[in-house]
Amino acid sequence: MNTEKGLVYALLLLFLLQVSTCLNILNQNNTIKDGDLLVSSGKMFTLDFFSLGNSSHRYVGIWYSQISEQTVVWLANRERPISGTSGALSIDSDGNLVLHETSGSFIVWSTNVSSVLSNYSTTAQLMDSGNLILVQDFNERVIWQSFDYPTDTLLPFMKLGLKRKTGLNRFLTSWKSPEDPTPGNCSYRIDPTGYTQLLLYKDGVPYWRAGSWTGDRWSGVPEMTRFYIFNISFVYDPEEVSIMYGAINASITRMVVNESGSLRRSTWHDQDRRWIEFWFAPKDQCDYYGKCGPNSNCNPYNTGQFECTCLPGFEPKSPTDWYLRDGSAGCIRRGGVSVCRSGEGFVRVARVKVPDTSKALANMSLNLKECEEECLRDCSCTAYASASESLGGSECLIWHGNLVDTRTYTDSGQDLYVRVDAIELPRHRKTRSLSQKAMVAIIVVSILTALLLAGFLYGLAIKKRKDRRSHNPQVSDMTSSTYFIGPQCVKDRSDEPRGNRDVPLFDLSTVASATNNFSVLNKLGRGGFGSVYKGVMDNGMEIAVKRLSKHSGQGVKEFKNEVRLIAKLQHRNLVRILGCCVEEDEKMLIYEYLPNKSLDTFLFDKTKRLLPDWRKRFEIASGVARGLLYLHQDSRLQIIHRDLKASNILLDAAMNPKISDFGMARVCGRDQIRGNTNRVVGTYGYMSPEYAMEGISSIKSDVYSFGVLLLEVISGKRNGAYYHESPSSLVGHAWELWKEGNCEDVIDESMGDSCTKEEALRCIQIGLLCVQEFADDRPDMSTVVFMLANKDVVLPSPKRPAYVFKSKHHGANLSTNDKPASGNDVTISMLEGR
Structure with a gap:
């Protein structure tokens, strides 16, 4: 189908070339009218008049000559279309390229170049790069080019960025819609304030941040190191700050910012006759600017968990919002403690896109150690990092105030060093590694101790069993079992012959420590019987804690029932219980932690x-x-x-x-x-x-x-x-x-x-x-x-099911499941009266 479309398009283009005036250059002796073409020397690009959709409005634009669909890469009059076919493009007496209507002298668009050399003639030419240039004939100097005024498309060898002296700012702006090229509400541009970075804006505010330049890539685009089809040139000097992508081979490639606020990079696949997309942004929730608010870190790889966490030394500004998985309010200093006291230091946050650098200061003469010392001397300094990846971590970036739009990557990113006070620092400092001999000694002693303890417990169990038999020889030791649940125990008189296992007892202090004292940040969900928390034991094992509410509908009976049953069940498709805790007025079950939550x-x-x-x-x-x-x-x-x-x-x-x-x-x-x-x-x-x-x-x-x-x-x-x-x-x-x-x-x-x-x-x-x-x-x-x-087994035909229709009366609606009360992530159910 694509081949047929391409053939039709090629024949149409051939027809247009035959019936239209086809120019390679435009000078003061000729004019391009609606229906005429300006074609690059290698016939890579064409400039002409065209309409979009069913509109009668006419635009002058540049598009690919060899592609089977009209892909527009630049427009002259995107804000002022011409009605009908009365438009003409020519060079006026001042040497400017102008677009006007032949029925009058009204100028629709102009290059508007002010030149002291206006007495010399100029020529317009469309290059095979897609760049429309205006050249002074006597010295062949380019006095204007379309590459300096991009629309929504970035082509190879086109620059994005700022000329500092002239103020020329080259950036992309989306169309309003696929059929309306008027500048939309999304733009992609370099922000030179603070330490230069590249941002995508939507409705005038940052939407996605490509980040600062690290020497090889933008900090927020780790894939740039794999863009093998480009030679990338970044310029940062007193004259200019810009980025340019040069195509290594003859690939037809482009980047477009669309009206929805998405950047798309693609190449043309000639055999399939279609564009193939190989990169886009934003990709995930953590790509959106400031997703988790100030002083936070967004980690999209926290499978099954809230992606927002506070940076070291900070806590949620609104714990309630974070419980509801809304991190937009961000984080504030824990306890309101200031960070200008003795004993404070820095905590490393690894593999991140460093925060917004618009308010960061750069000092390229400092190494990382000197950067740390400089930050420590300044009470308003909140974090520091290396500005460069390619120079062995040299050059210094320092932040003041809030740290905004930090996110984690899996296999790339930079190290960010966040300032914390003396009270906070020990919480993040790793225990110093022991010597190899000491470590071996500890391991040996631990193993011996475990073996001795196991032997003692085994002997004690044998003795108790013998004592029980001697007191009651009529009762087999296999017909009863005891499941320890805190200070109580549940006697199970089932007929299970063997394989009973005791459920380990957890101390309340141990569970509280593992769940950060049942912090709202550890809460996985809430249901009719209480809340479920994620915990991490001292050995690193992750657990899920089902903490029954003191006013829970699940009483001791149901609690004991759950422990009694699940302790006996061992199957790969059943959740595994690790223990329980009944202490004071707390009743808790401890399960294996399952990161992907519920189905x-x-x-x-x-x-x-x-x-x-x-x-x-x-x-x-x-x-x-x-x-x-x-x-x-x-x-x-x-x-x-x-x-x-x-x-x-x-x-x-x-x-x-x-x-x-x-x-x-x-x-x-x-x-x-x-x-x-x-x-x-x-x-x-x-x-x-x-x-x-x-x-x-x-x-x-x-x-x-x-x-x-x-x-x-x-x-x-x-x-x-x-x-x-x-x-x-x-x-x-x-x-x-x-x-x-x-x-x-x-x-x-x-x-x-x-x-x-x-x-x-x-x-x-x-x-x-x-x-x-x-x-x-x-x-x-x-x-x-x-x-x-067994897919080959013939199935019987089903009979009419129950609840074919839903009752309209509340209380009789037995077939609905409108978000059941057990909306938690682990093991809490709903009780319903008959």
Whole structure:
């Protein structure tokens, strides 16, 4: 299709060349009228009159001659278009290039060059670089060029920057829209104030910062070292500050600032007849200027966490906002302590884009050590860094006041040294390394101590076991187990034959220290039973702490139940408990920390839903199915989860799913088909009808919940979402499409080509089998796992599901899941009365 388009375009261009006046140069003896062309000598670029879209407005501009689509790189009269075809471009008596209307003397645009040599003739010529130049004939001096007045496009060998003496400032400005070249609200320019840097502005304020020059690149563009098609020239002297990209080969390449506030670099691929983009900015949340406010650092690689952190010595100005993941207020000095006292120093923040340098001072005669001393002598100095990467870290940058727009990179960036007071400094200072002999000695002693302690504990356990047998020979030591929960213990009289394990007890002081005293910055989420915090133990291990609220609906019974059950369960698709803490009036569970949070944060987020493709979604669904199968059939206890939903599926670093939240789980006997309860717990929208309405729970209740979850994984929509303004839930929507034979509409379009259509349709059918109205019709989880793993097995046709339509009455809306109260990231559920 592109080849045909290119052929048509080439024939059209050939026709225009034949019927139009085609010039190589423009002098005072000729004129370019609408329909005539000015072509560069190598036929790389063409200048002529053209219109945009369906408009009758005419512009004079430059575009690529050899590209199959009219790609405009420069316009003369972008602010003053001509109506109709009455325009003409010529050189006037003063030697200026002027655009006017032939029907009158009205000048639309002019080069407006003031020259004392006006008695000499001039010539205009379009170069193969795309530069339109105006030359004085007698000495061939360029007195004006279009490269000094760019529009939205940067071409190779075009400069961005400032001529200090004349005040000429070359910068890019976006169009208002694809069909309106009038200057828009985005511009890309060099800011010479303070220490020179390059910024993208939107609506007159910084939007993205390329940063300061480090010797090889802009500090905010680490990819520049991989721009192999360019020779980059940066000039910083009393005459000029500018940047120029020279193309190494004959590649057709350009950079454009568009109306939405995005910079795009691309090259023309002649074989495919299209532009191929190889770089753009901004890329992520941390690229946006001042994303986290002053005195903060933005780290987009904090997987599953808030990307904003305060710089050393600072704390959030508004902890409430940071809890809500809004860091725009930034950070202030911790405790309001000033930084001009004895004993203060600097903390290194590695691999960052250094802060906004518009208020920074540069001293190129100081090395890094001298830079530190200079900053320390000045009470208003807040940070320092090396200005250059290419000179071995020499040259000095010093900041005063707030530090704005700092962000972290993974494998590049500079070191920033932030000033902190004497109280703050020890918190960040690393312990001095011990000598090798001392380290070896400590390791040996530690191992021996551990072995002796283990032997002692083992002997003590054997002795207790023998004592217990001697006192009660009728009771086997395998029929009871004790799970330590703080000062209390829970006796488990289950029939589990072996494999019980004690749950380690954590001291309250240890948990408080790991979570920074339950800091709001460590909070991962909040639900009906309390809050969940991230913690880091002294050995570096990351943990998740579920801290029950003192007024929580989950009492000691549910707390003990969760510990008792999950301590016995060991499966790769179940969250792992590390311990618990019951001290004073605190009740806490300590789990493994899973960095990617819960499944719902990916499925129902417009941006994050793009990350798990179909293969990963299928793997997540299969993993959840295997975890449920273990609970129902393969574990030592038969367990009904009773609160399976997307927010209770946690994801580890590799996006492997782990079922969490066993506070509402229930143990069934091996011969027990179902149970009754007078208290219904869980989340509406995932509840089976027999459980929600009659309190009858069984393993088939979990199967129903899995079916809803599977449909959500495929569609990327909550079960409570409305479809086409009808009262149908996701389950009802999928059922109606199934009956019509049009289930493809259920599939999340954001998965694109990664989705295997046949496999997705098969999963929809499995989901509908799981949500059938009557429990006996639903498959068990062993059958579900088998169906998911064997695509050649013929599936039965599903029967009508429950809750096809959503009730309009509050309280009876059993099929909705409008942001369930357990909106936390770890293991907190919602209690619902019948």
